[in-house]
Structures are given as C-alpha cells and as structure tokens.
Amino acid sequence: MINIIDKKNCCGCNACVLHCPKSCITMQEDEEGFLYPIVDQKTCIDCGLCEKVCPVLNQGEERKPLQVYAANNPNEEIRMKSSSGGVFTLLAETIIQEGGVVFGARFNDDWEVIHDYTETKEGLVAFRGSKYVQSRIGESYCQVERFLKEGRKVLFTGTPCQIAGLNLFLRKEYDNLLTVDFICHGVPSPGVWKSYLEELIALQGNQKNSVLSHSKPIILNSIRDISRIEFRNKRLGWKKYSFAFTLSVPDGHGTKNTVLLSEPYNENIFMKGFLADLYLRPSCYACPAKCLKSGSDITIGDYWGIQNVMPEMDDDKGICCLMENTDKGGQLLSSMGWVYRKSDYSTVIKYNIACVVSVAPNLKRKLFFDKYQKTNSLIWLIDDILTPPLLRKGLSFAKRLVNKVFHFHKRNK
Incomplete structure (x- = not known):
C-alpha cells in the first residue's frame, strides 16, 4: 500500500x-x-x-525530443493573453474542431486551481495562462478514461508528474489520447496561495495597504470581487511580466467598476516567494519527471533566450519552445496553423534548465513553514524571510535617518 x-x-x-x-x-x-x-x-x-500507478515509484525513461521548435500563435490577441506564445490554444482548438475534449487547469469560484475539461473553444479561455499553484486533479483521470473508451479524442495538459500519473493510471496506450506537459519550475502550496488571497481580503479598509499598486486604496469586500487573476500579464512585456488582478468593485453609486491592479513579478510578494523556491512541494526538489520522463507527446514552455538565438522572432510578446516527443505529437503539430522555426534541445535547456534539473530547496524553507501556521501576516513573513539581514538593517537605518532629518527641519522652521 x-x-x-x-x-x-x-x-x-x-x-x-x-x-x-x-x-x-x-x-x-x-x-x-x-x-x-x-x-x-x-x-x-x-x-x-x-x-x-505511482509516478515516483515507476519513473519513465529519460528521453530527447524528436523535433524542437520556437513557435507562436499568429493570433495576436490570443498570444497576448497567453503566458508565452499561445501555442496551447492552437493545440486545443485543433482537438475541439475534431469533436474532442480538452483537459487543463483553471480557477474555480474561490480562486483555487483545479483540473477540468471543456468541449468548446470558448471554454479554453479558462485554461489559458499560467497558474502558479498546484492544481487538484479530482476525477479528471477517470473522466479521461471514459472519453477515450467512447472513442473521443482527448488532449490532456498538465505538469510532467500529472502526465506521468495519467499514463500509469490508464495502464495502456490510447491512439486517441494526446498528452501535453510544460517545462515546470515547481508547484507552490495551495494553502499558501489561499492564505495570500485571504490576507488581501482582510486588508480591506486599511488605507495604508491598498491592494497591489494603485493611486487610490481599493477595498476588497470578498474574494468574489476578483474577476480575473493573471500570473503572467504582459502589460510590461513578456520578459518583464506582471502579476495582475482584475477587480469588479463598487463605486459607491450602486454600480461596479473594473480595475486592473498589477505589480512586476519581482515586486509581488507571492511571486517572490515562488521564484525563490520557498514554498514548493517537496517532490519538486527531486522531481520524478524531468528530462521528458513523463511520457508526454508534446512539451511546451517559454523560449527564454530567444533574443540571443533568433532575435528576428523576439518582439517581447512571447515565444514558446515546443518539443515534439512522439510521432503522435508530430501528427497533431502538422495540422496546426502556427508560426515556427526549428531549433534544438541543447539550446532550449541552456536557457530553461528546469526541463532537466530540479530546483534546490530554499535554505529558509523549513523556517518559513515553522512560522507559517503561527504568523498573523503571510505577506510580512515572506518579506521577512526573503529580505537579507544586512539589507533590512540598511533600510531600517535609512528610515531612521530620514525621520531624524525631517524632525530636525520641522523643529528649526
């Protein structure tokens, strides 16, 4: 057992x-x-x-892709609403057009991340864009099996370990199944994500703590005031993406206004903790599915470094690296209308090493979780854990100095 x-x-x-x-x-x-x-x-x-059926106990063989591409979706609107090049939507639309079913990760009404499926192109909107939280698979594997046995084409997208788990669960190959994983840095804690959102809601009415960056304080009355969350908003470009909320908030006159609030990824406190590997799942530090061991047909990811490799393709709107891992994956790609250039595996992993190497645990991870259950402020805890002591002392000294100068001038007016 x-x-x-x-x-x-x-x-x-x-x-x-x-x-x-x-x-x-x-x-x-x-x-x-x-x-x-x-x-x-x-x-x-x-x-x-x-x-x-455990992907940790039954790990696949390391592989190399059959073909590698730099690619993007020619539809600029979809591309800008996607994390990188918008290729997922092209793959999914092809399956939908053939009467198939597409599985992916979406937010539920409480902004938790769950796996679900859609049979329509409109339903793909919810799956588009990165969700830097571990999704709950729920009954998805059973639903996939049911559709496959009915003869429906199925496209299942997920993390490499989720793809490995699905393949083991099915225990046989299906010609009508296509699996797509992505180059995964690691999955943050759903519990930490929930605490982060709850703290934003709890800050309502505190004029010193407006949600993210905005000229006027925005008061969140409930989590349902959030109408959209983007981990990779491209308002500042693909390389300098932002973490963004779209809010629908009362204006005091019985109607609601839509407000976009965003922070660059390196300033948002949740993203800082994620990128510092502070609260990833323990298995992410020893991932069982690196080096394409998941058995996926296609792997997608950001083509970081494209400006050094194919500068003519770099318009800072997002480029995917796309790896064709099986002949079945290649057949799907051949039926798409996409913009692409051939590349090679060594170049991809040079700039996106997460494809083959697990991240190292943050040295303060244990300290963070020791304090996590006791803290009154997750936002303060993440900031305190990640701020180097010398920098914190320097900031504190600078603040005291500014206060002294201010009070000195005030007394001598």
Whole structure:
C-alpha cells in the first residue's frame, strides 16, 4: 500500500486514489497546504495497485525530443493573453474542431486551481495562462478514461508528474489520447496561495495597504470581487511580466467598476516567494519527471533566450519552445496553423534548465513553514524571510535617518 514516509516521494497526482478498487485512499491536506494520500487500513486489501500507478515509484525513461521548435500563435490577441506564445490554444482548438475534449487547469469560484475539461473553444479561455499553484486533479483521470473508451479524442495538459500519473493510471496506450506537459519550475502550496488571497481580503479598509499598486486604496469586500487573476500579464512585456488582478468593485453609486491592479513579478510578494523556491512541494526538489520522463507527446514552455538565438522572432510578446516527443505529437503539430522555426534541445535547456534539473530547496524553507501556521501576516513573513539581514538593517537605518532629518527641519522652521 501507499505509505508516505518522506514527502518528497509523493507528487500529489491523485492516481493512487482514483485507481484503488476499494476507494480506501483519500487526499488530506498537510500543515504546508499540500495534499497527500492517506490509506484506510481497515478496508485496504493490500492489492498493490496504488503502488503500480505511482509516478515516483515507476519513473519513465529519460528521453530527447524528436523535433524542437520556437513557435507562436499568429493570433495576436490570443498570444497576448497567453503566458508565452499561445501555442496551447492552437493545440486545443485543433482537438475541439475534431469533436474532442480538452483537459487543463483553471480557477474555480474561490480562486483555487483545479483540473477540468471543456468541449468548446470558448471554454479554453479558462485554461489559458499560467497558474502558479498546484492544481487538484479530482476525477479528471477517470473522466479521461471514459472519453477515450467512447472513442473521443482527448488532449490532456498538465505538469510532467500529472502526465506521468495519467499514463500509469490508464495502464495502456490510447491512439486517441494526446498528452501535453510544460517545462515546470515547481508547484507552490495551495494553502499558501489561499492564505495570500485571504490576507488581501482582510486588508480591506486599511488605507495604508491598498491592494497591489494603485493611486487610490481599493477595498476588497470578498474574494468574489476578483474577476480575473493573471500570473503572467504582459502589460510590461513578456520578459518583464506582471502579476495582475482584475477587480469588479463598487463605486459607491450602486454600480461596479473594473480595475486592473498589477505589480512586476519581482515586486509581488507571492511571486517572490515562488521564484525563490520557498514554498514548493517537496517532490519538486527531486522531481520524478524531468528530462521528458513523463511520457508526454508534446512539451511546451517559454523560449527564454530567444533574443540571443533568433532575435528576428523576439518582439517581447512571447515565444514558446515546443518539443515534439512522439510521432503522435508530430501528427497533431502538422495540422496546426502556427508560426515556427526549428531549433534544438541543447539550446532550449541552456536557457530553461528546469526541463532537466530540479530546483534546490530554499535554505529558509523549513523556517518559513515553522512560522507559517503561527504568523498573523503571510505577506510580512515572506518579506521577512526573503529580505537579507544586512539589507533590512540598511533600510531600517535609512528610515531612521530620514525621520531624524525631517524632525530636525520641522523643529528649526
């Protein structure tokens, strides 16, 4: 049976839960906000099926792609609303046009990230754009299997470990299944994400703490005032992307105004913690699916460094690196209307090393989670953990100096 002793040995893919014939495994949230399988030993028959579908215990072989491309969607509107080059939408639309089903990650009404499916092009909007939070797979693997057995084409997108979990769950290859993963840096804690949003709501009415950066304080009455969240808004460009909220807030006269609030990624506190590897899932520091081990048909990601490799393609609106891993993936690509140039694997991993190497844990990760359950302010905690002591002392000294000068001039007027 599944027994998680070291948490780095569970990526939370949910395959064991869905494959258990006795339904005796449930996912429960730990103190870090991640879900882990817990077995009810009273009903477990020790059949071992849960272990056979675990992508950590049954890792795939390292691979190299058959072809590599730099690519983007010729539709500028879709491209600008996508994290990089908008190629996911092209892949998904091709499947929808053939009567297929597309699975991806979206936000629910409470801004949690879940896996879901759509059968329409309009439904793809919710899947577009990065979500830097681990998604809940839920019943998705079972739904995929049902559609496949009905003869429907299915495109499943997810993290490499989720793709590996799906392939193991299905236990056989399906000609009508296409899997697409992405170059994954790691998945932040859903619990930390929830705490971050709750703190933004709790700041309502505090004039010193307007939400993100805005000329006037914006008061959030509830999480439902948020109408859109973008981890990779391109208002400052693809390379200097912003974390953005779109709010629908009362104007005091019975109507609501739409307000865009954003911060560059290196100034937003949640993104700073994510990019510093402060609250990633433990398995992300020893990822079982690097080097294309997931078994995906296609891998997509940002083509960082494109300005050094193909400067003529770089307009700062986003370029995908796209890896064709199987002949089946190549057949899908051949039917798309996309803008592309051939590239090579070594160049991609030179600028996006996360494809082949797991990130290292932040040295203060344990300290962060030790304080996480006790803190009154997650935002303050992240800032305190990540700010170097010498810099903090310098800022404190500068603040005291400014105050002294101010009061000196005030007394001597």
